[in-house]
Amino acid sequence: MNFDAEKRIHESLPKYIEALKQLVRIPSISFDNFDKKFVLESADAVKEMFQKAGFTNIQFLTPPSGRPTVYAESLTRKDKPTVLLYAHHDVQPTMREALWQTKPFEPILKGDRLYGRGTADDKAGIITHIAATEQVREFLGDEGPNLKFIIEGEEESGSAGFESILSEHAELLKCDAVIVADLGNFAKGVPSITTTLRGMSAVAVTLSATKAPLHSGSWSGPIPDPTQALCRMIASLTRDDGSIAIPHFEDGLVPPTEAELASYRSLGYSEKTLRSEAGVLAGTKLTVPEKEILESLWRRPSIVVTAIESGSRVNAGNVLQNSAYARIGIRLAPGMDANDCTQKLVDFLKVRVPNGLESEFIIEDGANPFTTDTTHPFFKKMSDAMACAYKTETKFIGCGASIPGAELFRKTFGDIPILLVGIEDPECAAHGENESLYVPDFEHGIVAETLFFASLGQAQK
DSSP: OOOOHHHHHHHHHHHHHHHHHHHHTSOOBOSTTSOTHHHHHHHHHHHHHHHHTTOEEEEEEOOTTOOOEEEEEEOOOTTSOEEEEEEEOOBOOOOOGGGOSSOTTSOEEETTEEESTTTTTTHHHHHHHHHHHHHHHHHHGGGSOEEEEEEESOTTTTOTTHHHHHHHTHHHHOOSEEEEEOOBOSBTTBOEEEEEEOEEEEEEEEEEOSSSOEEHHHHBTTBOOHHHHHHHHHHTTBOTTSOBOSTTTTTTOOOOOHHHHHHHHHTTOOHHHHHHHHTOOTTOOOSSOGGGHHHHHHHSOEEEEEEEESSOSTTOOSEEOSEEEEEEEEEEOTTOOHHHHHHHHHHHHHTTOOTTOEEEEEEOOOBOOEEOOTTSHHHHHHHHHHHHHHTSOOEEEEESSOOHHHHHHHHHHOSOOEEEEOOBOTTSOTTSTTOEEEHHHHHHHHHHHHHHHHHHSOSOO
């Protein structure tokens, strides 16, 4: 191939980093209690980047929430394959800003990491797609693949309107393959393709005992404490070993094959590594043995209390609280159904509400688990491109997180290859404080996608 992708991309890297910084400066948090104007500003910024790159048919695909998905095209010829490139321009809240070592929305390059909310998850994915398209278009012109872009505006808040977007615009988005640039590598410098995702759902539970908080000295005793009641209910969800106690909750679970388990073992992941990457305190004991860590993370369900509230830590007093609230999140392994499992959880909790307390259960939108068949030739092409870019073997891994769009793409387009890649790494702190992007892998990711596109087009120009 008479095309030095590595050299060209390395020379252009400062430009791509500046483009990423431009997007990171926009606080495009997509949750309902944040100002939507910043998501609109972010969508406008992505649209402007597409315009400057010379893409065509640029438009907003707007869901009921009003948070736009941005669409664009870079088409070549009808006889060339069409790849749909996905990323998202919205971000998570900043969490505890006091713990940030830099300002969340002022991107700063420190050593080989770029810090800021959205640097890794997932605004780097947007720039990767644009940069790789720019490179392969200059190299192959109309001999390269047809490329379509779909940059979502509410992925972090659950992708509630994404299914309607795909359904309404299925013909516009029609493609031969999808690249979802919203995942990560197993470790820095280790190129990885994700083949399984856990599903997710959540239930908000509120228990109420009285109309208002009461003086604990005057009223506690005969009146039940809703906070303790809720804690007992939550504790009943799992056994002492951490396994889920809800009957038939795991009936649909599809266990990993021996080949998959062998692949997990080949990664050499240790308890020491987990403790270091996750910041596990020295006295905390894991719920599974070392050899089962990856299987537990990728192929088993979990239940986590993501928020709990009763009174105020800052203004704590001698009060019998009138109500208690918890948000209970569930992660679902391949084979499990989000709606069925969520209803089982709700039914399990309802019969355990004590003392006739008033209860409210609110079910959030969920997403089913995802698995993919890696035998399609596109997976080999992507694996080879990544190995060439990173100078090391590509790994096929699982992921314990959820990407609602992955299963929706399959539902919309049928059994086409859906390649889950990305440039997050275990140190990037996505969703947490001090999120950062490992810049060398940002560069490698652009090279890999460029080489993949080139492999779909003409081998020599």
